[in-house]
Amino acid sequence: MPVQFSALAVLVLCWLAVSLGRPQLGHRATLAVLGMVIAASFLPALVVAQVAGLDRAGLVLVVAVLLATFLAVSLIIDARSGQHAAASLGLLQYLATSRAEDPLEFLRGLQNHPQVDAAIVIREDALAGLSPDVLTRIFHVAPVLQKSAPPAFGQAADDHIAFLFDRFAATHILNVSDSPRLMIALSLPSLGTAPHADLELQVVQRMAYLLAQQKGGMVDD
Numbered sequence: 410m411p412v413q414f415s416a417l418a419v420l421v422l423c424w425l426a427v428s429l430g431r432p433q434l435g436h437r438a439t440l441a442v443l444g445m446v447i448a449a450s451f452l453p454a455l456v457v458a459q460v461a462g463l464d465r466a467g468l469v470l471v472v473a474v475l476l477a478t479f480l481a482v483s484l485i486i487d488a489r490s491g492q493h494a495a496a497s498l499g500l501l502q503y504l505a506t507s508r509a510e511d512p513l514e515f516l517r518g519l520q521n522h523p524q525v526d527a528a529i530v531i532r533e534d535a536l537a538g539l540s541p542d543v544l545t546r547i548f549h550v551a552p553v554l555q556k557s558a559p560p561a562f563g564q565a566a567d568d569h570i571a572f573l574f575d576r577f578a579a580t581h582i583l584n585v586s587d588s589p590r591l592m593i594a595l596s597l598p599s600l601g602t603a604p605h606a607d608l609e610l611q612v613v614q615r616m617a618y619l620l621a622q623q624k625g626g627m628v629d630d
Contacts, residue, residue, distance in 0.1 A: 417473055420480040427487050446483070450476040512585055512620040516593050519613070527596035529577050533589050541590065543569050548584035548592075553614050555607065556580050583614040586621035593617070 421443070428439045454471040457463070463471065516530055536544070543565050551560045556574045561567065573582050579594035595610075 414473075417477060420477055420484075424480045424484060427484060446479050447476060450479060512591065512617050515617055515620055516585070519593070519595075526598060527578070527594075529579070529594040531573075531577065531582075531590075531592040531594055533591075536590060539569055539572065540565070544590065545587060548587070552584045552618070553607065553610050554582040581610055583610065583617065585614070585617045591621065 425439070425443065428442065429436060450472050454468055454475055457471050458468040461467070513530065516528065519528055547554070547560070547562060547566050547569060550562065554560070554570060554573070556579065559567070559570050559574075562570075573579070573592075573594070577594035578596065580597050581595045583593050583595065585591040585593060597610075
């Protein structure tokens with residue numbers, strides 16, 4: 410045989426180990442998916458063997474290559490999804506366990522979070538040259554700004570948003586307080602692609618905003 414089936418079996422076992430660990434999928438569904446993957450490997454292989462005139466050994470080799478490719482790609486996707494889920498869980502855990510009663514204390518804890526590469530607290534004195542009215546209009550509609558998908562509010566607002574992202578090298582900017590103006594610029598390259606990341610950052614923004622409101626908008630050093 411032209412294929413080492415032991416190596417292919419290791420891939421299958423690894424895929425089963427990962428798939429059976431998913432709480433949202435049952436064992437029958439996992440085995441059904443495995444059957445579909447194997448069938449998806451056989452059908453193209455039969456077409457290739459028919460067109461290329463391959464013999465039995467060639468057919469087995471094509472099936473093995475396709476099956477190994479499907480399984481390897483699936484494992485890579487699962488691994489990345491697991492990393493993103495862990496990043497999201499870490500942020501949610503911080504929100505659940507934080508005992509901060511002051512917005513700056515809350516933000517400083519966020520700065521030390523392992524999933525956050527960089528976090529910069531932005532005060533009014535760092536926003537010289539920007540229009541307060543334009544900033545208020547931006548954050549009234551979008552309290553969480555994402556660099557990969559900035560909102561379109563007109564040329565003046567677009568210039569303000571571009572300046573903020575370039576000035577603070579951030580992937581997200583969260584509005585914390587309107588008066589005095591207080592924001593936080595976050596660099597979250599890993600969390601930015603996580604499922605529900607935008608929703609989780611909105612929760613972070615809302616929690617920080619409510620803490621600032623609780624303090625009456627007065628944020629001391």
